[in-house]
Amino acid sequence: MTVLDVCAFDDLEPNSAQRFDIDGHRLAIVRFDDDVFAMGDKCSHADFSLAEGELDVDDRTLECWKHGSTFSIDSGEPTCLPATKSVPVFEAAVSGGRVQVTITTDTAVSGGASA
Ligand code: FES
Numbered sequence: 001m002t003v004l005d006v007c008a009f010d011d012l013e014p015n016s017a018q019r020f021d022i023d024g025h026r027l028a029i030v031r032f033d034d035d036v037f038a039m040g041d042k043c044s045h046a047d048f049s050l051a052e053g054e055l056d057v058d059d060r061t062l063e064c065w066k067h068g069s070t071f072s073i074d075s076g077e078p079t080c081l082p083a084t085k086s087v088p089v090f091e092a093a094v095s096g097g098r099v100q101v102t103i104t105t106d107t108a109v110s111g112g113a114s115a
Contacts, residue, residue, distance in 0.1 A: 019051035038092035
């Protein structure tokens, strides 16, 4: 298990996602109101960044900008085609004003080509 110190919570734009590459982990960090969520920043359909997509605050999903699949920020499951596989989600928390993400071995996402 690894705990990554990602950024200051106040550095995140409200109700949007931002990409971070830390220690070989490629993360989409989502600020949703006063909560924070962490997902692997690679669409399960093809290698495109989810952090560049739109957050739907009503559906609690992040949309892949390339072909429009949406992914639950809670579970990582796709909610529409063409993606059919989940993306990993990670435990995220704010401590002392810092966003911290816990990576476990079964949820680790390696870095890779950017979109
Ligand atoms: S690359 Fe994301 S839906 Fe196709």
